[in-house]
Amino acid sequence: MTKSKTEQSSSPKLELNYNQLLDRLYMSLPQKAKESVRYEMPTAISMIQGKQTIWKNFIKCAKDLDRDQNLLYKFVMKEISTSSTIVNNQALVLNGAFDNQKINLILEKFINAFVLCSECKKPDTTIITQHNIKVLKCSACGAISALPKL
Ligand SMILES: [Zn+2]
Numbered sequence: 001m002t003k004s005k006t007e008q009s010s011s012p013k014l015e016l017n018y019n020q021l022l023d024r025l026y027m028s029l030p031q032k033a034k035e036s037v038r039y040e041m042p043t044a045i046s047m048i049q050g051k052q053t054i055w056k057n058f059i060k061c062a063k064d065l066d067r068d069q070n071l072l073y074k075f076v077m078k079e080i081s082t083s084s085t086i087v088n089n090q091a092l093v094l095n096g097a098f099d100n101q102k103i104n105l106i107l108e109k110f111i112n113a114f115v116l117c118s119e120c121k122k123p124d125t126t127i128i129t130q131h132n133i134k135v136l137k138c139s140a141c142g143a144i145s146a147l148p149k150l
Contacts, residue, residue, distance in 0.1 A: 039123050041065070041111055044103040051096065055103055058092035065115050067127070072110055074150045079106045119143035 042064040046055045055061075055076075062069040069086075076092070077084065080102075084094040115123050117138035124140040127147065136145045 041115075041123070042107070044100065044107045046098070046100045046103045048097045048099065053094040053096060053098045053103070054087075055092040055094065056090070058086065059090050061107060065111065065123075067110075067114055071114060071127075071150070075110045075114070076106055078150055079109065113148050117141060117143055118145040 042057070042061045044055055044061055045057045046053055048054075058072070059069055062072040065072070073084075073086070073092070076094075080094065080096070080098060082094055082096045084092055087093050111123075114127070114136065115125060117123075117125050117136065117140060120138060120141040120143065122138065122140040125136050125138045127134055128137045129135075130144065134147055136147055138144070
């Protein structure tokens with residue numbers, strides 16, 4: 001009887017220590033885990049060929065962003081007023097020489113305006129129609145933000 005009593009009284013202490021150890025271990029982990037949740041945004045692969053610029057992964061960029069390719073197309077056309085054609089349902093061929101940095105800048109602008117939530121900056125968004133107006137709805141924080149007109 002006495003033996004079991006001592007065992008019982010000592011066991012909770014051990015458990016507490018064990019939990020404390022776990023806590024300490026756990027606390028050293030989360031910070032890094034949280035920071036590693038970064039969203040990977042597509043990068044435009046483009047090249048200048050003569051007087052044209054070929055945005056090789058144009059359609060893939062739109063798909064990776066889960067946005068309509070026509071929307072991205074319209075946006076690009078507004079940013080660089082030039083004529084262009086979509087080739088092989090894959091690339092966008094623009095008239096004029098635009099370096100890759102410029103193309104990526106435009107893509108970045110598009111992401112900021114049409115993909116990232118204006119409140120929490122997360123890309124978990126969808127474009128919905130509300131009262132006949134297209135808006136950006138964030139599934140992460142619930143915010144609804146206006147979209148720029150194209
Ligand atoms: Zn949000």
